[in-house]
Amino acid sequence: MVDYNLIQDLAVSDADTDALLTEGLDQELDALLGGETSDFKTGTILEGTVVGLAGDDVVIDVGFKSEGLVNKGEFEDFNEVKPGDKIEVLLEGLEADQGNIQLSKRKADRIRGWENIISTSNEGDVVTGKVMRKIKGGLLVDIGVPVFLPASQVDVRRPGDIGEFIGKDIRATILKIDTERRNIVISRRRLVEEERAEAREKLLGNINEGDVIKGTVKNIADFGAFIDLGGIDGLLHITDMSWGRINHPSELVKIDQEIEVVVLNVDRDKEKVGLGLKQRESNPWEEIEARYPVSSRVSGSVVNLMSYGAFVKLEDGIEGLVHISEMSWTRRINHPSELVSVGEEVDVVVLDIDKNKQEISLGMKQTEVNPWELVAEKYPPGTVVEGTVRNMTNYGAFVEIEPGVDGMLHVSDLSWTKKVAHPNEVLKKGDKVRCIVLEVDQSKQRVSLGVKQLTEDPWHEAIPGAYQPGMIVHGEVTKITNFGVFVELEDDLEGLLHISELSDDKVENPQDVVKAGENVEVKILRVDVDERKIGLSLKRAQWSAEAETASDKAAAASAGTGGGADASTAGGLGDVGGGLGDLTHMGTDKISFGPGGAKAEDEEGEQKPAE
Numbered sequence: 001m002v003d004y005n006l007i008q009d010l011a012v013s014d015a016d017t018d019a020l021l022t023e024g025l026d027q028e029l030d031a032l033l034g035g036e037t038s039d040f041k042t043g044t045i046l047e048g049t050v051v052g053l054a055g056d057d058v059v060i061d062v063g064f065k066s067e068g069l070v071n072k073g074e075f076e077d078f079n080e081v082k083p084g085d086k087i088e089v090l091l092e093g094l095e096a097d098q099g100n101i102q103l104s105k106r107k108a109d110r111i112r113g114w115e116n117i118i119s120t121s122n123e124g125d126v127v128t129g130k131v132m133r134k135i136k137g138g139l140l141v142d143i144g145v146p147v148f149l150p151a152s153q154v155d156v157r158r159p160g161d162i163g164e165f166i167g168k169d170i171r172a173t174i175l176k177i178d179t180e181r182r183n184i185v186i187s188r189r190r191l192v193e194e195e196r197a198e199a200r201e202k203l204l205g206n207i208n209e210g211d212v213i214k215g216t217v218k219n220i221a222d223f224g225a226f227i228d229l230g231g232i233d234g235l236l237h238i239t240d241m242s243w244g245r246i247n248h249p250s251e252l253v254k255i256d257q258e259i260e261v262v263v264l265n266v267d268r269d270k271e272k273v274g275l276g277l278k279q280r281e282s283n284p285w286e287e288i289e290a291r292y293p294v295s296s297r298v299s300g301s302v303v304n305l306m307s308y309g310a311f312v313k314l315e316d317g318i319e320g321l322v323h324i325s326e327m328s329w330t331r332r333i334n335h336p337s338e339l340v341s342v343g344e345e346v347d348v349v350v351l352d353i354d355k356n357k358q359e360i361s362l363g364m365k366q367t368e369v370n371p372w373e374l375v376a377e378k379y380p381p382g383t384v385v386e387g388t389v390r391n392m393t394n395y396g397a398f399v400e401i402e403p404g405v406d407g408m409l410h411v412s413d414l415s416w417t418k419k420v421a422h423p424n425e426v427l428k429k430g431d432k433v434r435c436i437v438l439e440v441d442q443s444k445q446r447v448s449l450g451v452k453q454l455t456e457d458p459w460h461e462a463i464p465g466a467y468q469p470g471m472i473v474h475g476e477v478t479k480i481t482n483f484g485v486f487v488e489l490e491d492d493l494e495g496l497l498h499i500s501e502l503s504d505d506k507v508e509n510p511q512d513v514v515k516a517g518e519n520v521e522v523k524i525l526r527v528d529v530d531e532r533k534i535g536l537s538l539k540r541a542q543w544s545a546e547a548e549t550a551s552d553k554a555a556a557a558s559a560g561t562g563g564g565a566d567a568s569t570a571g572g573l574g575d576v577g578g579g580l581g582d583l584t585h586m587g588t589d590k591i592s593f594g595p596g597g598a599k600a601e602d603e604e605g606e607q608k609p610a611e
Helices: 004-009 014-033 105-120 188-206 372-378 462-466 538-559
Strands: 045-054 057-061 068-071 086-095 100-104 126-135 138-142 146-150 169-178 183-187 212-221 224-228 233-237 258-267 272-276 297-306 309-315 318-323 345-354 359-363 384-393 396-402 405-410 432-441 446-450 472-480 484-490 493-498 519-528 533-537
Touching: 045 105, 068 100, 086 105, 100 105, 126 146, 169 188, 183 188, 212 233, 233 258, 318 345, 384 405, 396 432, 396 446, 405 432, 472 493, 472 538, 493 519, 519 538, 533 538
Parallel strands: 146 183, 233 272, 318 359, 405 446, 493 533
Antiparallel strands: 045 057, 045 086, 057 068, 086 100, 126 138, 126 169, 138 146, 169 183, 212 224, 212 258, 224 233, 258 272, 297 309, 297 345, 309 318, 345 359, 384 396, 384 432, 396 405, 432 446, 472 484, 472 519, 484 493, 519 533
């Protein structure tokens, strides 16, 4: 131990003290190490010998009296290290107090590797190395020294995770060597592109349509898969994957899967190749007519449902369509799911085959007896039936006369006299209604029904008998038009009072003479059974009233009694035993009652007879 107080007492200067201490230290190290320390500088690479193991360290003798220690982690294969092995280490430092030396095998290897790379490689050369780990912006690759592989240079298509390359040996091209910073950048992508370009040129010169070649699935899209053929990617479209139905290419192929495909077409100018997988097998449509003749009954599995029908798989690659109209003879189906479900086994009949379009039309209802073949026998015209109103449209009501069999009750067949604009005026869904069968059309699967035909047409006898020309009747004004007035004579029975028959004077507006709801006395001019209309006159009724009044006055003068209208001139269905019943108010320009419903039209009134 140096006693600085003693040195100070001896009056020795600081410079002399430092010289003495330095000289003493050098002498002490020389004595310890057995030689001059000037030959062992920090940063020097020394050759050493393995002399043994000390725990997790390897003891290395580099010629000093004291050995150095190197951690086992600096050896690629620590288990292979044995005494006597010669290795190079880097002298990192000396610790004179304890006499230990700091050594590093890893750093010595890197220095030697860098020297080797600089002396043997240039930019553009191909090197091989192992990917060590991910670093910011890319990967660290050991090619003898750690070098940088940018993420953008890992592959032609940047992988989702570059970490998948860790631990793998790769080949790459040297992009840049920076000797001052001891930095090297490499590119695997450039090497792959160069090799693929060479392979692509060779491949395009050798392949032809119809060739069977091997490839690797590199990418999968909704429309198909891209197959690496070794220099060029070919497209395997989803329609060329299978003769059968597939929803997505991933059902048949997987990434990195090696498959054999058929070359369908080659475009050397655009460097595009079309591939097929199903073409390796025979086309199941070639002998389709022999296997599935028309009218034959077969079984299949429902594989898909659409709004217009169900697709049934008969065998791999063969599917037929059961149109919604071919599912049931009687049921009205809104969607195929009402009858079948995906995966269900069904029996079908082959209806038609189009080999060119690869289409088969199938039917389900054809496997059962057509109930409409029995309808004509069971319900001949004139049969009275009772059914339930199942549905209504603007033109009529559908009446179910038995399960699965509906008849059409048209609005024109609801009443002889009442004009029905919509069936909901007299019917509602679920009503029980008694009808008569008018017609059965088996080919169109249609039954026509009627309600009014259950009773006699009042226009044949009842109306002509109750209302005769010349009669004076009472009625209520129901509608006023620019050409005349409609007068309700009985429930649902109207006559037309033409504008010319309102008054002796010229009438511009019928409302100047009568008002809606007003009770009027009119004279029947005509009853047209064919046209189903009644013509009325207000002014002629007034003439009759005036004539009768004059006659009554004359009779009163002679007989001394009052009088009224002659009963023989009054009319109405009540005079013949009842009204028309269910007749409707008319509101058009011409009134007529017939099978097609009541109509109304403008008509000219008669001229006033000469007095």
